[in-house]
Amino acid sequence: MIRSSADGHAVVVGAGLAGLLSAQVLARRFARVTLVERDRLPQSGPAFRPGVPQSRHVHLLWSRGLDLIESQLPGITDDLLAGGARLLRAPTDLHWPSPVDWFGPMPGTTLLAGSRELIEWTVRQQVLREKRIEPRTGTEAIGLLAAPGDAGVRGIGVRPRGTPNDDRAEQLTADFVLDASGRTWRHYERLRRWPDGFVVLGDASCRFNPVYGHGMTVAALAAHSLAQETEGRDHHGIRRAARRIQRRTAASASTALGIALGGDLRSPDTEGPQPGRFATVLQRYMPHLLAGANKDPVLSHALFDVLSLNATPSTLFAPSTVIRVLGKWRLPTAPATEPYPPNGHSARAQP
Template sequence: MDDDATDNHLRTTGPHTEDRAEDRPEDRPEDRPEGHAGDHAVVLGAGLAGLLAARVLAMRFPRVTVIERDELSQEGPVFRAGIPQSRHTHVLWSRGVELIERMLPGITGKLLAAGAVLLDTPREFLWLSPADWFGPVQGARVLLASRELLDSTVRGEVLRNPRVRIRSGATAAGLLAGPDGRTVTGVRLRDGERLAARLVVDATGRTSKAPAWLTEIGHPAPAVTRYDSHLGYTSRYFEIPDDPARSWQGVYVQGRPDLPRGGVLMPLEGNRWLVTLVGNGEHAPPVKAEEFLPFARSLRSPALYDAIRDATPLSAPTAFRNTANEWRHYERLERWPDGFLVLGDAGCRFNPVYGHGMTVAALAAEALAKEIRTLDPERIAAASRRIQRRTSTVAAVPWQIATSEDLRYPVTEGPPPDRATRILQRYMSRVMAGANVDRTIAARFFGVLSLTRPPGTLLDPVTMLRVLSKRHLPADPDTTAYPPHHRAPAERGARRSA
């Protein structure tokens, strides 16, 4: 897969790449006037999607400017308002880790040195699926770190490229375009400044104003598909208590339609646990500190509650409710201006409970890299419509996963499931039940969930035979408080005192 024909690796040698920028004085950012658009790309938003897009564009554009509304700290990882969900659990699936490492070689080691961890899931977790407990099987690797650490580290690595700079504390207010609106020529900032660019990329996330901006220059707004399961998050940090007998690194208790409550516990740098409680509709978790533990105790297993009941809280609970799946279908528009792209959550966002947002951002950056690898800036701008369609396709699989699972819950608002979706839901219930007891099914299930394997992996004849051979297993059984391979705290304490 890694030969020149497919070019799965980002190309960083040869013409138009960043190592040539330092060889040509005329291409240095400080030697170009701000109004010169021909060699300039502007990325709106310094989240993960924007930073990775800037890294990729720097292979072809001598100058890349990232415009970020927030003031960015130079003192390391800190919370910022532009990523309000950063105080809740995030996971970077193995596919995302692999792609970001390709774009920014050595970054995984830097994250681990700063306190991030790479864990095998579900082997190193207590994971109660909607069907049953996963056994200690290896499914996929996940990188766990605070969003603040991840963004700060990625930003630092991207800025090592002299072609990229960030202007923080600046807000885009609209697009600049030619008289006929067919070409975007830059952006207008809120303070009135006009910033010329050959290419503008909107990576401003859930608050993107791109539909209104397109309308202003004579283009239609995209159609929108939306599914909202009314999932609520409430999260809190805890100090990790000493427990030499603890044999797991994280806990995930999933809800299901008959009890739509769940919770996840994950380790972070700084000897912290981040605990996020989740629930749908009227089961949304409370925000009051005194109600946090009782909600944790109400889950399908006491494992998460037992872990934190005597742990020291390090923060007050924080809520997040904006969790709907929403796809703005820019890829369907027949008219699209040259020189404009929309990436990341600005185009398609998912219910964050499935943990796909950051990995999809990396997949979109990879798709962008493949599309522009042989193009100069002018041809990249002219190919914007094709590039928009290609980068949008990476959302298809995680969208299917998120929406088909959300549609299991009666409170979900959105287009009703068609017959194919209902059949898929029934089959995936069988897959989940089989994955709890069959290592082969589990490996393939987590390969798809981590976006490493295509969904067809679960539909090939060998997998289907293994899944159907487990049809005697109930899809929603009563489950034990703890998995067979892990004893409850009281049992472990009794064993130590014996």
């Protein structure tokens, strides 16, 4: 049996967005939260670091993600805007493709555009004000520690980053371990039984085609679910509830996953199992909905509510929405000419 202090110790692996938001949630329930990060974190302002290579790309944060982060860290929107981020209306302020043309100035939702470095830096400044969170940077997690007697996870092994072997490895025992180490090639879904005391979330749990810009919003949704599931439990209860917490946090990715898969399955080059009957119907319906949304403000609103993860895709099948889509069924759903012919020249440049 694991012995722990009265208030418990949690370890979070990865100080990306998912790790930071989760550490702040766990600090409400554990006396100590160790945030293990293999990078040295920038000290003087937003800056690139190798552990988050995707930060070279501008990041968009959907309104749902921003609202959740604002409710978790009040004042963060003002801090982000003061740091140079911008609030944009989608689709009005962006070149947003519809099946035939760019979207016009239709009603939709709000997006925050900023560098990934700025967003993470601003969140980190607030999160690390919490004294219960102890960052251990330049420290790499190298594996999970198993509790005796098949009793789940009891901590992690760590070593200073850059040490070629495990000579300087140490054990960090904990009542609860949360893996937020980002995109790795680990397949936790293959575990036959979920261990006590362990949860994985953020990109480490599920990652999406980045073209939909959902990763940070899903991380915020998962942290929100973590807060709800840990509410009212002590550290023993949280440890025992790991499987339930995992299910709940994983479910927060389902809408984003459905959108990404639905989009990818429309391409004939997509590999993998063929979609079921519902997905096939969805594939026929979506181009008509997208074409209609570029003409009908109500459809545009409904579409962007789903894209921003404020609503579930099922809302696109509400009878009133279906009737509107059917009313626009004759609108073209593909451009009259192929915009990108196979030889790479534009259609107009052909002799």
